[in-house]
Amino acid sequence: MATRHDTAAPPAKEGGAAPVRPPAVVTEAEQRRRTRLSRRWRRDMRWSPYAFVSPFFLLFIAFGLFPLIYTGWASLHTVELTAPTDMQWAGLRNYTRIFDDDFFWNAARNTLTIGIISTVPQLMMALGLAHILNYRLRASIFYRVVMLAPYATSIAAASLVFVLLFGRDYGMVNWALHFAGIGRIDWQNDKWPSQIAVSAIIVWRWTGYNALIYLAAMQAIPQDLYESAALDGASRRQQFFHVTLPQLRPTILFTCVVSTIGASQVFGEPLLFDANKGASGGAEHQFQTLGLYLYEQGWVNQHLGRASAIAWTMFLILIVIGIVNYVISRRLRASS
Amino acid sequence: MTTTLMRPSGAGAKEPRLPRGPKAARAGGQAYAGPFAYAVLVLFSIGSLFPLVWTAIAASRDNNRLAQTPPPFWFGSNLLDHLKIAWTDADLGKAFFNTTLVAGISAASVVFLSTIAGFAFAKLRFKGRNALMLIVIGTMMVPPQLSVIPLYMMVAKLDWTDQLQAVILPSIVSAFGVFFMRQYLIQALPDELIEAARVDGASSWRVVWNVVFPAARPAMAVLGMLMFVQTWNDFLWPFLVLTQNGNPTVQVAVAGLGRGYTPDQSLIMAGALLGTLPLLLVFAVFGKQIVGGIMQGAVKG
Incomplete structure (x- = not known):
C-alpha cells in the first residue's frame, strides 16, 4: 500500500519538460534560483502531508478529544447547570x-x-x-x-x-x-x-x-x-x-x-x-x-x-x- | 480493519454488469432469486415504508379518527391544513433554514478536510503516517455523545446557546470521512497522475487542486450526501444547545412538537412528516448513489 512514487519525481532535472537547454553555462543567479526552488520543493514534500492532515486532528482535538478528557476532570467536581463554569472539587463523590x-x-x-x-x-x-x-x-x-x-x-x-x-x-x-x-x-x-x-x-x-x-x-x-x-x-x-x-x-x-x-x-x-x-x-x-x-x-x-x-x-x-x-x-x- | 470493498469503477455506484454466461450451475451470489426471495423483499419493503406512509395518513386525519379502532388505513382530507398549522406552530420555516445551513456547512467542511487528509494518508509518505491513521480509525469508535458536557460548558462560557455555530463547529470534521476518502483515493487515484503533475513542477497544493479533487469528485459527492443526512438528523447535541429562544433545527422543532402540549396527534405527525420529507426526496433522487456510498464505506476487518 505504501506508495513511493510521490518522492521519486522531484529535483535532479528541474522542469523536465523543457527540451533543449544550452549545456554547462549556468549563471550564478540561475544557480541560486535552482537551489531556492529545490529547497522549497523539499520543504513542500516534507511538510505538506502534515498540513493536509492537521486540520482534522486540530479540530478533532478541540471538539472531540479535549472534551472527552475534560469530562473526566469535570466528573471530579460539583458543577451546576445554571453556572457551568463554576467548578468545586468533589473528589470521587459523583461516582459514589x-x-x-x-x-x-x-x-x-x-x-x-x-x-x-x-x-x-x-x-x-x-x-x-x-x-x-x-x-x-x-x-x-x-x-x-x-x-x-x-x-x-x-x-x-x-x-x-x-x-x-x-x-x-x-x-x-x-x-x-x-x-x-x-x-x-x-x-x-x-x-x-x-x-x-x-x-x-x-x-x-x-x-x-x-x-x-x-x-x-x-x-x-x-x-x-x-x-x-x-x-x-x-x-x-x-x-x-x-x-x-x-x-x-x-x-x-x-x-x-x-x-x-x-x-x-x-x-x-x-x-x-x-x-x-x-x-x-x-x-x-x-x-x-x-x-x-x-x-x-x-x-x-x-x-x-x-x-x-x-x-x-x-x-x-x-x-x-x-x-x-x-x-x-x-x-x-x-x-x- | 483497513480494506474497504471498493470497486475500481469508483463511487458512481454502478452495479457491475453481471457476466452473461451459461445460466446453469451458477453458485452462491450469482443465483437467480426465486419467488420466496421476492416475497421476503416485498415484505421488508412494506415494513420499511409503512411507518412513513402511515405518518402521512395520520397527519391527514384528526384526533377523533385516531382515537378509534381500527386505525385509519387511508388518507383523510386534512393533510394540507395540518401541514400548514404544524409549519407555523413549530416554526419549521426557520428550522429548515437553520438545518440546511448547519448541514450544508458541516458537509462541505467535512468533505474538504477529509479529502485533503485522505489524500495525504493514501498517497503521500510521511513520518508517523500509520500511527496517525490508526488514531483516526480509533476515533471512529468513540461516540461524540460522551463529549457533550464540556462542549456545553464551552458554549455556555462563550454565550453561544441558541446560536448555530454551537451546532456547526463540533461537526465540521469526521474521522469516518477521512477514512472513507483515503480508501477511495488509494484505488481511484493512479500514482502516475500525481507523478506527472510533480514532473511538471506542481506543488502539493496544486496537485490537490488539479489532480486530487477532480479524481475524488464522485466520492466527495457521496460523502457530502452522507454527512448532510447525518447532520440533518442529529438530535442530542442540537437538542441540548438550541432550546430556549426559538432558533431550532428541524429535529429540535419536531421533538418540541412531540414533547410540547399539543393535544393534536395528527399535528405532531404532520410535523414529523415535514421534517422527514426533504431527506426522503433526496433519497428518492440520489438513492442509488447513497446506497453505493454506504456499500463502499463498508469496512472489512
Missing part, C-alpha cells in the same frame, strides 16, 4: 453518588437489555436480507433504496410515529395483534413491552443499513469459493453456512462493535417514546437508558458533574468492549 443510585443500575440494565433486543434481531435480519439482495434480482437498486428509507428518517420523526403505532388503545400494533387473540399490550408502561417497542424503533431504522454493509462484504467474496463448493455438491444452504458466513466473520464482528457502541448511546428514542414527556424513561424508569439517565442528571436535575461521571463510566465500559473486540478479532485471525 451514582453507584449508590438504584436508577443508575436500572439504566445500565435497561441499556444492556434494549441493546440485546435491538442489536441481535437487527443484525440477523440484515444478514438474511443481504443474502437475498445478493441474488440476481429485478429492480435490485429499488429494494436497496427502499430498505434505506428508515435510515433517512430521523430519530425524532421515527419515535413519534412509533408512539402512535404502539398506542395501547388505538395503536396499529395492538389492533393487528388482536387478530392473533392477544389482548391489549401496554407498550408504554409495562417494562418488557416498552423495551421491545423502543428497540423496534432502532431495529426499524438500522436493519436496511446493516444489510447493505453485509451485501457489500458478500459481493467481495471470491466467486470461485462458491464454484468449488458447488462442485463438491454443497447446496445453496450449505454454501451460505460454510462459505458465506465464515467469509463474513470480520464484517459481522465490525457491525457488532458499531451496533454495540450505538446501543450504549441510545437516547432520543426513549426520550420521545415517554408518554409523560419527561426524561425518566417512563413513570417507573422502565425504559430509561444510560444516555437518558445522563441527560436527566445533567439537564433536568442540573448536576453536570454527576452527568460527567456517568459519561466517563460509559466511556470506560466502551474501552472494555473495545478490548474484548480486539481479543476476539485476534483469535479470529489466528484461527483462520
Whole structure:
C-alpha cells in the first residue's frame, strides 16, 4: 500500500519538460534560483502531508478529544447547570453518588437489555436480507433504496410515529395483534413491552443499513469459493453456512462493535417514546437508558458533574468492549 | 480493519454488469432469486415504508379518527391544513433554514478536510503516517455523545446557546470521512497522475487542486450526501444547545412538537412528516448513489 512514487519525481532535472537547454553555462543567479526552488520543493514534500492532515486532528482535538478528557476532570467536581463554569472539587463523590443510585443500575440494565433486543434481531435480519439482495434480482437498486428509507428518517420523526403505532388503545400494533387473540399490550408502561417497542424503533431504522454493509462484504467474496463448493455438491444452504458466513466473520464482528457502541448511546428514542414527556424513561424508569439517565442528571436535575461521571463510566465500559473486540478479532485471525 | 470493498469503477455506484454466461450451475451470489426471495423483499419493503406512509395518513386525519379502532388505513382530507398549522406552530420555516445551513456547512467542511487528509494518508509518505491513521480509525469508535458536557460548558462560557455555530463547529470534521476518502483515493487515484503533475513542477497544493479533487469528485459527492443526512438528523447535541429562544433545527422543532402540549396527534405527525420529507426526496433522487456510498464505506476487518 505504501506508495513511493510521490518522492521519486522531484529535483535532479528541474522542469523536465523543457527540451533543449544550452549545456554547462549556468549563471550564478540561475544557480541560486535552482537551489531556492529545490529547497522549497523539499520543504513542500516534507511538510505538506502534515498540513493536509492537521486540520482534522486540530479540530478533532478541540471538539472531540479535549472534551472527552475534560469530562473526566469535570466528573471530579460539583458543577451546576445554571453556572457551568463554576467548578468545586468533589473528589470521587459523583461516582459514589451514582453507584449508590438504584436508577443508575436500572439504566445500565435497561441499556444492556434494549441493546440485546435491538442489536441481535437487527443484525440477523440484515444478514438474511443481504443474502437475498445478493441474488440476481429485478429492480435490485429499488429494494436497496427502499430498505434505506428508515435510515433517512430521523430519530425524532421515527419515535413519534412509533408512539402512535404502539398506542395501547388505538395503536396499529395492538389492533393487528388482536387478530392473533392477544389482548391489549401496554407498550408504554409495562417494562418488557416498552423495551421491545423502543428497540423496534432502532431495529426499524438500522436493519436496511446493516444489510447493505453485509451485501457489500458478500459481493467481495471470491466467486470461485462458491464454484468449488458447488462442485463438491454443497447446496445453496450449505454454501451460505460454510462459505458465506465464515467469509463474513470480520464484517459481522465490525457491525457488532458499531451496533454495540450505538446501543450504549441510545437516547432520543426513549426520550420521545415517554408518554409523560419527561426524561425518566417512563413513570417507573422502565425504559430509561444510560444516555437518558445522563441527560436527566445533567439537564433536568442540573448536576453536570454527576452527568460527567456517568459519561466517563460509559466511556470506560466502551474501552472494555473495545478490548474484548480486539481479543476476539485476534483469535479470529489466528484461527483462520 | 483497513480494506474497504471498493470497486475500481469508483463511487458512481454502478452495479457491475453481471457476466452473461451459461445460466446453469451458477453458485452462491450469482443465483437467480426465486419467488420466496421476492416475497421476503416485498415484505421488508412494506415494513420499511409503512411507518412513513402511515405518518402521512395520520397527519391527514384528526384526533377523533385516531382515537378509534381500527386505525385509519387511508388518507383523510386534512393533510394540507395540518401541514400548514404544524409549519407555523413549530416554526419549521426557520428550522429548515437553520438545518440546511448547519448541514450544508458541516458537509462541505467535512468533505474538504477529509479529502485533503485522505489524500495525504493514501498517497503521500510521511513520518508517523500509520500511527496517525490508526488514531483516526480509533476515533471512529468513540461516540461524540460522551463529549457533550464540556462542549456545553464551552458554549455556555462563550454565550453561544441558541446560536448555530454551537451546532456547526463540533461537526465540521469526521474521522469516518477521512477514512472513507483515503480508501477511495488509494484505488481511484493512479500514482502516475500525481507523478506527472510533480514532473511538471506542481506543488502539493496544486496537485490537490488539479489532480486530487477532480479524481475524488464522485466520492466527495457521496460523502457530502452522507454527512448532510447525518447532520440533518442529529438530535442530542442540537437538542441540548438550541432550546430556549426559538432558533431550532428541524429535529429540535419536531421533538418540541412531540414533547410540547399539543393535544393534536395528527399535528405532531404532520410535523414529523415535514421534517422527514426533504431527506426522503433526496433519497428518492440520489438513492442509488447513497446506497453505493454506504456499500463502499463498508469496512472489512
